[in-house]
Amino acid sequence: MNLRLSTVILPVLRWHEGGRERWQRAEELGFHTAYTYDHLSWRTFRDGPWFGAVPTLTAAAAATERLRLGTLVTSPNFRHPVTLAKELITLDDVSNGRITLGIGAGGNGFDATALRPSGEEPWTPRERADRFGEFLPLLDRLLCEDVVSHDGTHYSASEVRNIPGCVQRPRLPFAVAATGPRGLRLAARHGQAWVTTGDPKLFENGTPEQSLQAIRGQADKLAAACDEIGRDVAELDKVLLTGFTPDSPLDSFDAFVDFAGRHAELGFNEIVIHWPLPGTYFGADEKVFERIAMEAPAQVSGGATAA
Template identity: 65%
Template sequence: MRLSTVILPIYRWSEGRDVWRRAEDLGFHAAYTYDHLSWRSFRDGPWFGALPTLAAAATVTRRIRLGTLVTSPNFREPVTLAKDLMTLDDLSDGRITLGLGAGTTGFDATVLGGEGWSARERADRLRDFTALLDRLLTEPAVTHDEGHYRAHEARTIPGPVQEPRVPFAIAATGPRGLRLAARYGQAWVTTGDDRVGTDGTPAASRVAVGAQVARLEATCAEVGRGPSTIERILLTGFTPDRPLDSVDAFVETAAAYRDQGITEIVLHWPIADSQFAADRATFERIATEGLAQLG
């Protein structure tokens, strides 16, 4: 199992550079960030752009993978995003992962002045967005004139450092999203089952995630893909589990989800006075000792 973190883009870079460097020093496999224009309880506080933050992080780290959890079509366009991803992959020497999801009806969906899309339209747009982005990152010139997105002789030269392209980690739980993950994803992302949420029991959450993994594997089989070829990422913080309470709590939580088929656990970098508050010393012990105790 891999252990990663997600660092919310709330820091001025004079402070943020030390956070991203520390994530690498602690040995995390990857450090992700949210790709939102603002987010829930952080809406009225500092919140910086995800892609510039990742570009800066790429220049102060050398090993750790970097990425978004997750990017959505709510305010992104495939042509411009492909160019930015190619640049980020170059800056990081091939360490970028793109998390992709359909987005929600929240702030990001209306901040540009339009009405939020229905669930069906969000799913349609993610399908078209992902398919075009895949072409843009694997072909030097693309013309595309169908679905919700267009490209006319769009150039992505010289292309990403990683081949055939930057990996996609697709967040999905419904049938359409799982098919998209099975077709295009190098990884799949879950935050748990909304029907369990944070008010249910850890046992119920783990069974629900196991059922999601089973549906993912069945979908992979339907499209002729080996289920073991896709990584399974759990972004913690939205289930009843409390993995940051102690090293033992982390080990118990990680082992339970590993048994359900999860291959990567992502912990939120602690933020005081927020839903992601945690003891920093415990967090760092988990980062350096947790996987070894998992066995």
């Protein structure tokens, strides 16, 4: 199995003060895809600079030539399928077909309350799942069909036109982030890739082995969801976003190779690491990071076997 190594570049730098150079360096280092988070603000970065994902990716598309680009991930928390589809078609055109949409049901962060009246509770997990279950199929149609109408419970579209559609056909790929049964069924039906960050309950007090077992269980559930609809789970790429498991894969080159190899054996063919940000949770040795980018994929691919 060939391992693809990708990175997440958090949108915290002004474009003309290091932002452009970071995306260009990602291409130079040979990353498969450079993603960014699609949030209005995020966790400890809330009171600092944080730029919009779609404009950032548009600028990155103009500043690079080969690097794939994408969100990891967007959600219905502050998006609507109609406007998102138009932006994605444009972004796919500007990049000449280099966009992947990472998408999930959303969470309880700042995005969950930013557009809601003061004091109103955010959507419950069930409500988020309900909305995602309508959002994703509608977005699929909007990116594939020239004219779409939809009168749903949560979203509507009235003779929406999306001509000429995506450069990538029939549409740009979806990387669906999911661990629950409803999300995994959506990934099985609509995804070209599946994304996980592991089991959040194990992040602080779990062990790497417990995390590996939990991720194996998630992959098994994805396979079962694919079986339900007669789809071969091997058709989906398996993407692991690092930084949220008990492991420390960026501590050293050898630590990453070991981590990546163990997850490649579970069938993961894309691993995503965060670009180091000194003084934050994502702080790491940039020399180690760059060596991992340039050397680790070949070393892991040479020793990995498909699950």
